[in-house]
Amino acid sequence: MSITQDILATYRRPKSVAVRRQANGPREDRALAILMAACIVIFVAQWPRLSREAHLSETDIMPLIGGALMGWVFMAPLFFYAIAFVTQLVLKGFGGTTGYRARMALFWALLAGSPVILFQGLVAGFIGPGLLNNLVSLIWLVAFFVFWIAGLSVARNKAD
Known part of the structure; x- marks a missing residue:
């Protein structure tokens, strides 16, 4: 299946998608591509909110976008790799899984x-802070x- 079909299928059957995604064996290039795609999407989702902030404070948007780019595309992947490492260590204590x-x-x-997260970015940009933004x-x-717990349960059950 394509990535977009798998994303939609994850909302209906997260475990079966996790099984299919992890069945191909260790492909670190694929893991990195998925992480970078997620970070880029989250970065793009910040644009409406940043545009709103820049407009309301009457400042230039480019430094805000540059900071978000640095944070989400360059720093966040390192943070998520660290979280995955800690998760692996915790799971090893409960029966183990591969990194x-x-x-x-x-x-x-x-x-x-x-x-x-894209919808949340639109809500933050067009409606602003408030109950709806918090709800989304x-x-x-x-x-x-x-989705993470479903993936971890599949990972724990299929430890190599």
């Missing part, structure tokens, strides 16, 4: 949540954790 499977569970959860952010957080 690749722990990374894929986290990275796929980030990418699969991209439609909601909570929906993204719940979806992310559901």
